[in-house]
Amino acid sequence: MEFHVRPGGVLRGRLRVPGDKSISHRAIMLGALAEGETRISGFLEGADALATLRTFRAMGVDIDGPHQGRVTVQGVGLHGLRAPEGPLDLGNSGTSMRLLCGLLAGQSFDTTLTGDASLSRRPMRRVIDPLAAMGAVIESGQGGTAPLTVRGGQPLHGIDYELPVASAQVKSALLLAGLYARGRTCVTEPAPTRDHTERMLAGFGYPVQQEGRRVCIEGGGRLRGGEIEVPADISSAAFFLVGASIAEGSDITLEHVGMNPTRTGVVEILRLMGADIQVLNEREVGGEPVADLRVRSAPLKGIAIPEALVPLAIDEFPVLFIAAACAEGETLLTGAEELRVKESDRIAVMAKGLTSLGVTAEPQPDGMRIVGQPDWSGGRVHSHGDHRIAMAFTMAATRAREPIEIEDCANVNTSFPGFVELAGDAGLALSRGDAERRAQQRSNSP
Incomplete structure (x- = not known):
């Protein structure tokens, strides 16, 4: 499966992402x-x-x-x-x-x-x-x-x-x-x-x-x-937190999100970068803290990500790298060796994908250095079967000049069934495609 995302888009409305x-x-x-x-x-x-x-x-x-x-x-x-x-x-x-x-x-x-x-x-x-x-x-x-x-x-x-x-x-x-x-x-x-x-x-x-x-x-x-x-998964909400932060004119509310303090590193990191995120209607459900998150577009700035926050956002770094690529200045991540042994080597795969879109992304043994820029080219990115990388690059299209095609996306269903439909409802120009069929069509074209 491939994802095809047209450039631009504004994210608006109220969403509830799947359970944690x-x-x-x-x-x-x-x-x-x-x-x-x-x-x-x-x-x-x-x-x-x-x-x-x-x-x-x-x-x-x-x-x-x-x-x-x-x-x-x-x-x-x-x-x-x-x-x-x-x-x-x-x-x-x-x-x-x-x-x-x-x-x-x-x-x-x-x-x-x-x-x-x-x-x-x-x-x-x-x-x-x-x-x-x-x-x-x-x-x-x-x-x-x-x-x-x-x-x-x-x-x-x-x-x-x-x-x-x-x-x-x-x-x-x-x-x-x-x-x-x-x-x-x-x-x-x-x-x-x-x-x-x-x-x-x-x-x-x-x-x-x-x-x-x-x-x-x-x-x-x-x-x-x-x-x-089960509250809504903050790791799934993270894609829309970043997407709405970087897509100009966006204003989206994510409902019933799990706010366990051992999982909220993505919110803290984005706020340090200048993101406009409001925590609303805080409550506790079944022993887990829950809230609604309203996020509006805001200019982001590069930061040195505090190592104390790394374990609290370890699954969200693929999409945080997208935020860093849109931020003014340099973002530096260290202390994140764990990213090398996830569903893919998320440091290497994200660096390669960002570089192919024209972003300066330098992999480090335990993290990444990214220099942000206003907008990017489009092109093809390989997710290496990693669901979080596939979804992260869909949000990149909000700042791209040309369409982005993402290969090997079938594993998105491991964590976020219905992602394509929900992202489309929010305002992302995202569609699915069959990679083998498209390759055959290209080979048969004159």
Whole structure:
């Protein structure tokens, strides 16, 4: 699939982007391990979250839905999962694979986890090694990549672990293994990361002790099912926050956006750049802070992005690079090595794409230097199958002189089903195309 975006466009109106992917994953996982029924609303019906849902169905959990974002999970308790009939295919979802490593380490049966070509290249040692210190046995491919086989029946014990690199996925995997471990499991972070797992464990009635950047749980407790309302995903909202900031005359309100303080780095960074973002109607839903965000176009300026904000915006940097390319002056990002091992090498791929559009973008080992300019040329950009890069470059067209074509966009459905339609409703001149058909047409033309 290709995206084709005509230059220009003004973003206006009120939008609600799909549900938060991180929370949707965890709602299925903890709902399955709980005792009793869990009713979820706002569930993200994207490929990644659906992979998690299918995984628990394959392990004997009765799940009804999704129907318009509503899912009902009949929990089987911590020890009620059954061995799947074959390998569990997690598609492109690194969150599913890493969190499941911890959860499955406490089961009585063996499980094999597989994924697509992109997921099969992503590093898993960062979660395998600390889980091994708890007594888990996880076999991987060469270089610590998928497919992974998690051996069941291993007695787990709690550990006190200091994360070498801030990672919510590794932290969550260890806490999920800690549910099954003897004694106390503690994780200390070098910097704050998203805390959805801790909040949701507490929401399911599981005691969580937290002091600063250290979180601990005791094994052997119980989870109780209940109601979960998933807020709109701030990572999906980020594309429209940037698009409306850089497209002159834009004024858009994004409704019911999750404002977890471990996820709001994108708002803080854009405000430091001069963005006009208002936080309205603040409230709390199911233990998560939520608000409406109104954003109007504003002149942006380049900044040195504070490293303390990097873990709070790690998934939003592809579109933040677009904002930097439109800002006056230089923007410098450091301390973001994690971007090298996402669905793609997001530093290298974004630098190449921006350069092809005429923007000065210099990749660094742990970040990027970007020199902004008023407008850009158009052209073809390859997303390398990375959904966030594909969506980021659609927003670039608001400042381009010519159309932008973006290759390899099918994975947008992993996090943002309906993106094309919603962006079109907001005012972006975006359409889908079939890459193979267009290539054939070009080859047949005289």
